[in-house]
Amino acid sequence: MTAFDGRLADRIGGSIIFNSVLMIPVALFLLAFPPIARAQTPSPYLVVLGVAQDGGVPQAGSNEHPAWEDPDLRRFVVSLGLVAPAAGGRWLFEATPDFREQLHLLADVAPVNAVPGLDGIFLTHAHIGHYTGLMFLGHESLGATGVPVYAMPRMAEFIATNGPWSQLVKYENIVLKQLEDGVPVQLGSGLTVTPFLVPHRQEFAEVVGFRIEGPNRSVLFIPDIDSWEEWDEAGTRIESAIASVDVAYLDGSFFANGEIPGRDMTGFPHPFITHSMRRFEDLPPAEKAKIRFIHLNHTNPALLDDGEARMQIERNGFRVAVEGEKFEL
Numbered sequence: 001m002t003a004f005d006g007r008l009a010d011r012i013g014g015s016i017i018f019n020s021v022l023m024i025p026v027a028l029f030l031l032a033f034p035p036i037a038r039a040q041t042p043s044p045y046l047v048v049l050g051v052a053q054d055g056g057v058p059q060a061g062s063n064e065h066p067a068w069e070d071p072d073l074r075r076f077v078v079s080l081g082l083v084a085p086a087a088g089g090r091w092l093f094e095a096t097p098d099f100r101e102q103l104h105l106l107a108d109v110a111p112v113n114a115v116p117g118l119d120g121i122f123l124t125h126a127h128i129g130h131y132t133g134l135m136f137l138g139h140e141s142l143g144a145t146g147v148p149v150y151a152m153p154r155m156a157e158f159i160a161t162n163g164p165w166s167q168l169v170k171y172e173n174i175v176l177k178q179l180e181d182g183v184p185v186q187l188g189s190g191l192t193v194t195p196f197l198v199p200h201r202q203e204f205a206e207v208v209g210f211r212i213e214g215p216n217r218s219v220l221f222i223p224d225i226d227s228w229e230e231w232d233e234a235g236t237r238i239e240s241a242i243a244s245v246d247v248a249y250l251d252g253s254f255f256a257n258g259e260i261p262g263r264d265m266t267g268f269p270h271p272f273i274t275h276s277m278r279r280f281e282d283l284p285p286a287e288k289a290k291i292r293f294i295h296l297n298h299t300n301p302a303l304l305d306d307g308e309a310r311m312q313i314e315r316n317g318f319r320v321a322v323e324g325e326k327f328e329l
Contacts, residue, residue, distance in 0.1 A: 042085040050076030054129025084189035099133030113229040126204035155205035190215035214329020220248040223295040252293025288317035
């Protein structure tokens with residue numbers, strides 16, 4: 001090694017030692033104050049606020065129902081809450097007779113300062129469990145101002161021209177927003193709600209289900225339908241609709257014929273859960289796992305968590321919707 005090489009080596013070695021000494025405080029600083037992680041924007045989500053048929057569980061007059069003695073067996077009428085945490089947005093699907101309790105449940109999972117703090121209510125149809133909760137927005141109760149209510153044309157006309165609902169419109173407690181079959185409603189925060197017509201009793205208005213889409217996942221909501229076969233005739237197969245989403249909340253009003261003593265239920269305008277399971281038995285396990293039966297009548301044995309009907313549903317790869325469950329969109 002030449003004298004120059006030796007001096008160069010000494011300079012390099014000294015530089016390494018000097019730089020290492022300088023790096024010690026930097027390293028200690030980074031340990032004490034690690035880089036701030038970039039906060040992720042919370043995703044929108046759905047929360048199940050009720051799973052029962054229109055009359056709730058227990059129903060009026062069902063004096064022998066065990067839920068009168070055991071509050072744990074009580075269930076609210078079918079409803080979903082939609083929450084966009086980043087924007088503070090909240091929507092309801094259905095305005096049920098259990099509106100008070102469900103609004104309170106929604107406040108528990110997604111509190112806001114405003115009352116009722118709803119950016120909108122989506123209605124499927126004009127049967128009592130699905131719209132009569134609008135009465136709590138009136139001046140006898142909340143006295144709300146300008147709550148958007150999304151409804152199909154006949155449904156909107158029914159509300160606007162029939163008391164006492166028309167008074168909600170007159171006093172501007174609600175503002176009717178007309179839906180159109182197959183036309184998406186953009187809610188912001190990457191959320192879209194699309195109504196679609198389904199066959200079910202239409203005494204006063206159309207009946208729809210909803211496709212609810214978020215930034216990453218989507219949900220099908222069909223609480224009432226006469227039969228899957230009638231939908232086939234209208235050109236839509238339920239299997240295709242299930243395949244297009246990540247979760248499907250489907251009409252499970254009755255488990256099987258015979259659950260209401262003394263009545264032939266074969267003409268009831270709902271698909272029995274047993275029928276739905278037979279229809280869907282050839283679906284792949286991943287498709288079956290999407291299905292969550294909802295809108296259960298107070299007679300439906302699938303309401304019992306540890307009952308044979310619930311176990312049969314789960315053995316076949318399906319689920320029953322549970323109040324409080326959340327699904328991130």
